[in-house]
Amino acid sequence: MSPELLRSTYGALSATVSDLAPEEGWQPSGCAGWAVLDLTLHLVDDARRGLVALATPAGGPPTTDAVAYWRSWRPTAGQDADTAWRTRVRASATTGLPELAPVYAELVAAVGVAAGRTRPDELLGTQGWVLPAGDLCSTLAVEAAVHHLDLVAHLDRPGPPAAALAEVRRVLEGLLGAPLPAGWDDVTAARRGTGREPLTDADRAALGQVAARFPLFG
Incomplete structure (x- = not known):
């Protein structure tokens, strides 16, 4: 995936975060149990991880790619609850969106620059995986696009770019x-x-046996 798509995905999400009023930080998000402020802290963490990954060359061969990376992302209900609790504690220790929004903007701008300086086939390391830079950019854009939908789930704000949703x-x-x-x-x-969103009866009929595999990642 090209760095341009990652930059546009991050840019749209950062613009939305920066547009939020401080009091909207405690509105619910599309992540169960997470407020908008909790989710924004998670976005900061993920952009920081992306920046570190883009500066972490790794030896080959690749151990995952833009699709396979998500197969390992199946947290249990207990892990989800623990992550939500720890994120809420950390988010509560901040001064809110006015503190986090500029930090996120700086991080995503830096990620965009770093992504533009890597070759798509350059091997990088993140979370114990080795993958090409282009695939890393895809994983970052996919997470940002899904969380952009989460962020605006109960707010009157635009969603992610069409190209990000296509990815x-x-x-x-x-x-x-x-x-x-x-x-x-x-x-x-x-x-x-x-x-x-849950699958409808019509969805299950259309999908057949593969409906049992949903959600494909969470």
Whole structure:
């Protein structure tokens, strides 16, 4: 994936974060149990991880790629609850969105510069994995796009760019090994493919046996 798509995905999300009023930090997000402020702290963490990864060359061969990376992301309910609790504690120790929004803006700008300086096939390390820079950029953009939908789930704000949502769909179909239902637009694909929305009876009929594999990542 090109650095330009990552930059546009991060840029749109950062603009939305910067536009939020301080009091909106305690509005619910699309992540169960997470407020907007909690999610914003997570976004800061993920952009920081991306910046570190882009400066962490790794020896080959690759151990994952833009699709396979997500197969390992299946936290248990207990792990989800623990992460939500720890994130809330940390978020509560900040002064809120006015503190986090400029930090996030600085980080995503730095990630964009670093991504532009790497070759797509350059091997990098993150979270114990080795993958090409282009694939790393995809994983960062996919997470940012899904969380952009989470951020605005209960707010009157624009969602992620169309190209970012198309990348989410591409990854979900790669995980499934088959096309998602043609009647799903890319927002629906992102939400249902990651368990943000339940499958309907019609979805299950269209998907057949593979419906049991949903969510494809959470």
